[in-house]
Amino acid sequence: MTWHGPTFRISDGETIDGVWCLVESKHDWLDEHHTEHLFVYADGRITRGRYEATDLAGLGRLLASGKLALDPPGVRERPAEPSKWRSRSPEPRTDESFLLEVADEIARLAGRPTAADRCWDAIRACLAEPTQERRVRLRDAYLAVPAHRRVYVLGDMDSQDRPLRILVTDPGEAVDGDGPVVTHELHRDALAYFTDLEEGVERAEERRAVLHADDPSGAPQPPIVLHQTVYPQGPPAEPGDFALRNDHEAPFTYAGQTYPTVVHAYWALSAAAPADHDRIRSAATADEAREEGGRAARRADWSGVRLAVMAGLLRAKFDQHPDLADLLLATGEAGIRYTGFSDAPFWREEEPRGGRNWMGRLLELVRSELWAARRPQR
Incomplete structure (x- = not known):
């Protein structure tokens, strides 16, 4: 799903930030779908088209009823991948995973942590103290990310989310059922990957601070x-x-x-x-x-x-x-x-x-x- 924006609406004199995407809508009196805008706002309001407003639960009901669809009718489903471990494609988007994505957009617009943010918090907790309990928490945080968005959670086009999938798999089990059997050494390698990633981010932030050293600091004055x-x-x-x-x-x-x-x-x-x-x-x-x-x-x-x-x-x-x-x-x-x-x-x-x-x-x-x-x- 591609989100567009920014957009906004005015409510009681307050500007409410939002984004929008395209969905397929079907009205009660027409047995056909047409493309429509779905607006999502920071206060949780979701608007179908220009006027019909709902919330996250209401959006779920619209999807379940068939009044809204994510794809036009007749779009062929992607064939199942022969190997989940070797696959380079994200998992198929479903109504359930789309609802999680919308919830993430609402959280992001409101300045609250998204599922990906919470996943990264769990990764950092694991790096600080790689216990079994923290790995379980990491697994729960990873699975809370919308399924079709998980391959993007690390921002790594080459490795995708494979180091994360290794880390949340218990030793002796095959990753994704058909991948490598996890060992303690594989866990150590995955942790080393995240350590290198965090150090790379830290170096980039230090470099950015040098390049942007003349940026104004402190609270801005009112205009x-x-x-x-x-x-x-x-x-x-x-x-x-x-x-x-x-x-x-x-x-x-x-x-x-x-x-x-x-x-x-x-x-x-x-x-x-x-x-x-x-x-x-x-x-x-x-x-x-x-x-x-x-x-x-x-x-x-x-x-x-x-x-x-x-x-x-x-x-x-x-x-x-x-x-x-x-x-x-x-x-x-x-x-x-x-x-x-x-x-x-x-x-x-x-x-x-x-x-x-x-x-x-x-x-x-x-x-x-x-x-x-x-x-x-x-």
């Missing part, structure tokens, strides 16, 4: 949200974070021209005709400049240069207004979300997960440059 705000009585004496927005009036000079706001400058510079540039620059307010700029013909290269122009405008604004630079630096390392209703989604963030927020990103870039400029170079 700074720069809302578009309308002031019918005029802007307040202390505008606060609103002063970081492009429509805040803070005259600055860029390329030899003076502009009242970044909005004036951006739209004036986008204009193809010099007369339009001057009219937009002279607009009474940022809103009027935006309106005039949107109606004017734009430069042919504007989509290619607009990010560089906006970055230059922001640098000029904050370089020429140290008090605003201090305000921007006071946001620390917090992410900056630039919201509103007048700017295009290219520049702003849209709820719940839309918009590209390029203004927020450029403000973070300029903030970093300000930090660098105020500290002596080594």
Whole structure:
């Protein structure tokens, strides 16, 4: 089964993460199946198609009744393998093993351990103290993994789950009934395999820590949200974070021209005709400049240069207004979300997960440059 995602739904204002797969559905009044989406969410809700909701037990009843099937009718079953030990294929997927897989997806989405996680915990317990009791616990944990997913539990394409199958088989018994007879030496070899695997993971994590040494650490700061705000009585004496927005009036000079706001400058510079540039620059307010700029013909290269122009405008604004630079630096390392209703989604963030927020990103870039400029170079 291939799971797709991420997806989500909103419940009581909370975002619930989910994934989806394709199943075959049959309605009561039609004697035929059709492909339908099955959505699975972190809170255990399972939605058949767009509206019909159930839970894990309900999904089991739908499968048992034939209203849902994992494969289209007429799909030939894979012939039985002549040797389970030599087989390279996973065990056939059944309704029961699929339900276990769905339960694992719910656990994973909710941040809880999956059957594979518990199996690995049992492996590590066995490595720490390889007693018979811990091997039995490992066998139970291994068998709790959905049968058709067991060959993938170790993430080893070559050995698959064979070392695990050896370790959970008692000495004197043949693995899978037709494999090698387990000895204490085979158990030791299997444990050595897991030791090497764990050491390899540890080396990879150490290497990743070196490569990602500059990644931010510690709890992240909550994002700074720069809302578009309308002031019918005029802007307040202390505008606060609103002063970081492009429509805040803070005259600055860029390329030899003076502009009242970044909005004036951006739209004036986008204009193809010099007369339009001057009219937009002279607009009474940022809103009027935006309106005039949107109606004017734009430069042919504007989509290619607009990010560089906006970055230059922001640098000029904050370089020429140290008090605003201090305000921007006071946001620390917090992410900056630039919201509103007048700017295009290219520049702003849209709820719940839309918009590209390029203004927020450029403000973070300029903030970093300000930090660098105020500290002596080594």
